[in-house]
Amino acid sequence: MTIIENNKDHANQILHRIYHRTSHAWRIGITGPPGAGKSTLVERLAIDFVKHNKTVGIVCIDPTSPFSGGAILGDRVRMSSLFLDPKIFIRSMATRGSLGGVARATNEVCDLLDAFHKDIIIIETIGVGQVELDVAGIANTTIVVLVPEAGDSIQTMKAGLMEIGDIFVVNKSDREGADRLTMEIESVLEMKNSQRTPPVLKTVATEGKGITDLYNCIMEHQKYLVSSGDFTKQKREKITSEIVELIDSKIKSNLWQNKKINSNLTLLVEKVIKGQQTPYHASEKLIKIWKNSRGVSR
Amino acid sequence: MTIIENNKDHANQILHRIYHRTSHAWRIGITGPPGAGKSTLVERLAIDFVKHNKTVGIVCIDPTSPFSGGAILGDRVRMSSLFLDPKIFIRSMATRGSLGGVARATNEVCDLLDAFHKDIIIIETIGVGQVELDVAGIANTTIVVLVPEAGDSIQTMKAGLMEIGDIFVVNKSDREGADRLTMEIESVLEMKNSQRTPPVLKTVATEGKGITDLYNCIMEHQKYLVSSGDFTKQKREKITSEIVELIDSKIKSNLWQNKKINSNLTLLVEKVIKGQQTPYHASEKLIKIWKNSRGVSR
Numbered sequence: 336m337t338i339i340e341n342n343k344d345h346a347n348q349i350l351h352r353i354y355h356r357t358s359h360a361w362r363i364g365i366t367g368p369p370g371a372g373k374s375t376l377v378e379r380l381a382i383d384f385v386k387h388n389k390t391v392g393i394v395c396i397d398p399t400s401p402f403s404g405g406a407i408l409g410d411r412v413r414m415s416s417l418f419l420d421p422k423i424f425i426r427s428m429a430t431r432g433s434l435g436g437v438a439r440a441t442n443e444v445c446d447l448l449d450a451f452h453k454d455i456i457i458i459e460t461i462g463v464g465q466v467e468l469d470v471a472g473i474a475n476t477t478i479v480v481l482v483p484e485a486g487d488s489i490q491t492m493k494a495g496l497m498e499i500g501d502i503f504v505v506n507k508s509d510r511e512g513a514d515r516l517t518m519e520i521e522s523v524l525e526m527k528n529s530q531r532t533p534p535v536l537k538t539v540a541t542e543g544k545g546i547t548d549l550y551n552c553i554m555e556h557q558k559y560l561v562s563s564g565d566f567t568k569q570k571r572e573k574i575t576s577e578i579v580e581l582i583d584s585k586i587k588s589n590l591w592q593n594k595k596i597n598s599n600l601t602l603l604v605e606k607v608i609k610g611q612q613t614p615y616h617a618s619e620k621l622i623k624i625w626k627n628s629r630g631v632s633r
Numbered sequence: 634m635t636i637i638e639n640n641k642d643h644a645n646q647i648l649h650r651i652y653h654r655t656s657h658a659w660r661i662g663i664t665g666p667p668g669a670g671k672s673t674l675v676e677r678l679a680i681d682f683v684k685h686n687k688t689v690g691i692v693c694i695d696p697t698s699p700f701s702g703g704a705i706l707g708d709r710v711r712m713s714s715l716f717l718d719p720k721i722f723i724r725s726m727a728t729r730g731s732l733g734g735v736a737r738a739t740n741e742v743c744d745l746l747d748a749f750h751k752d753i754i755i756i757e758t759i760g761v762g763q764v765e766l767d768v769a770g771i772a773n774t775t776i777v778v779l780v781p782e783a784g785d786s787i788q789t790m791k792a793g794l795m796e797i798g799d800i801f802v803v804n805k806s807d808r809e810g811a812d813r814l815t816m817e818i819e820s821v822l823e824m825k826n827s828q829r830t831p832p833v834l835k836t837v838a839t840e841g842k843g844i845t846d847l848y849n850c851i852m853e854h855q856k857y858l859v860s861s862g863d864f865t866k867q868k869r870e871k872i873t874s875e876i877v878e879l880i881d882s883k884i885k886s887n888l889w890q891n892k893k894i895n896s897n898l899t900l901l902v903e904k905v906i907k908g909q910q911t912p913y914h915a916s917e918k919l920i921k922i923w924k925n926s927r928g929v930s931r
Binding site: 613 | 872880881888901906913919
């Protein structure tokens with residue numbers, strides 16, 4: 336996992352070799368704003384799956400700050416009860432570097448857990464921008480967790496969160512405003528044009544309330560995906576975007592590891608600063624240089 | 634602007650032709666969580682700049698939802714007082730489509746406003762993931778706006794926000810917790826290894842309190858950037874990433890408009906689903922096909 340997370344050279348070789356073992360696990364993404372109680376929910380859900388004789392892998396995407404130099408949130412501490420369970424494996428991933436890269440690395444770590452025969456993989460994201468939405472592309476079932484006190488409620492929600500949820504959870508539902516928020520979410524979901532309207536559940540994760548309902552909803556969603564044919568559609572989309580991303584990153588690294596391109600880029604940037612060139616012509620020039628140098632190396 | 638926002642074919646030609654007129658305006662990015670009062674702050678700041686005989690362009694990045702079909706927030710309504718001022722031009726941009734694309738389109742709209750001789754361009758983002766952070770790559774001065782009631786305060790802040798601010802504003806500072814939040818921000822900023830520690834200001838935008846201080850801080854930051862040489866550094870980085878993005882998007886469109894690539898992608902995806910192929914080998918195969926078909930077309 337460390338090799339893969341650090342994007343070392345032979346990561347792709349490893350992933351290629353284990354790929355045929357990777358379509359066993361069901362992947363559950365859990366996303367939502369910070370403070371929604373996602374970690375507690377993940378913990379309770381993991382215990383529930385173990386009770387149903389499933390092995391569980393948990394991947395936590397941690398926001399790290401380049402200058403504070405580590406994870407900001409102490410959520411991992413709360414999951415400590417799980418560390419002793421041999422049926423549960425937990426991996427924290429830092430969001431250092433590009434966020435697109437994190438989504439990809441997370442997917443690859445899920446592939447590894449899958450190859451090692453975890454039945455269930457839970458991916459938890461913490462309010463870190465794009466990754467919050469990207470998790471939907473990695474997971475089979477995406478759960479969006481919200482809490483009553485979320486300010487102006489769904490008005491202030493990150494654009495996109497309403498689109499990606501297969502199941503919505505109003506956690507801390509013993510607090511004021513839980514019913515109103517539930518109704519608001521339901522009324523937005525009604526506008527959605529799809530065969531299946533995502534259910535909205537109320538939970539109090541700290542007390543274990545609603546976890547069985549959530550478990551059942553996940554099972555129902557799994558059944559729905561498989562029987563409706565959406566599972567194959569989901570798989571097709573996922574594989575397509577995996578290949579597209581691999582190609583894009585391979586071409587990019589081929590391009591930017593080219594010394595001729597880099598030295599010409601530096602020269603052209605200075606020309607743009609001096610007003611002798613525009614970025615638009617500069618980019619065309621560099622593409623020509625790349626084409627020619629590829630021609631030479633072939 | 635509509636041509637550019639919709640990424641029409643001749644957008645790059647237009648941008649190339651106006652490029653030599655685009656280094657006049659000072660670009661101010663305003664970012665922070667929803668509900669921080671950014672729109673009101675932008676409005677007050679714009680009026681202040683007009684008082685100082687500056688022309689102002691405002692670019693608002695609106696979160697839109699694919700299935701609610703429009704802007705979620707009604708912030709624009711609050712800025713209505715500015716619509717009548719001929720010295721102020723307001724443009725709302727939807728965040729439809731890819732977020733990376735929005736950052737680029739925003740930058741290009743700023744170039745247009747710059748070419749049309751706006752002295753000041755204010756870019757306001759609304760809590761929409763990555764764009765919140767990308768604005769720092771577009772702006773000369775980045776202002777991060779926070780409010781006292783932001784939950785667990787800076788603990789729950791989006792990772793990265795603390796890094797990008799040149800000026801921090803605690804808005805709604807007449808509310809409880811403003812002093813504590815200000816101190817917290819200052820203590821985090823002290824850890825930053827840089828020559829200049831960003832100032833933390835208190836404002837009450839609805840009453841116009843602290844706006845003059847903010848105006849002065851922006852002017853100071855401008856002076857600092859120019860005198861320290863960081864302005865040239867910023868410009869160099871910006872132009873470099875502009876060229877890199879142009880090249881990446883040109884190569885991508887060349888690649889994915891290739892019919893041979895697309896038909897082979899479809900075939901290979903089906904092979905992966907059947908377990909006869911992995912995404913890793915599939916991507917290598919497609920790159921080879923692309924190289925050869927480029928060879929033919931040359």
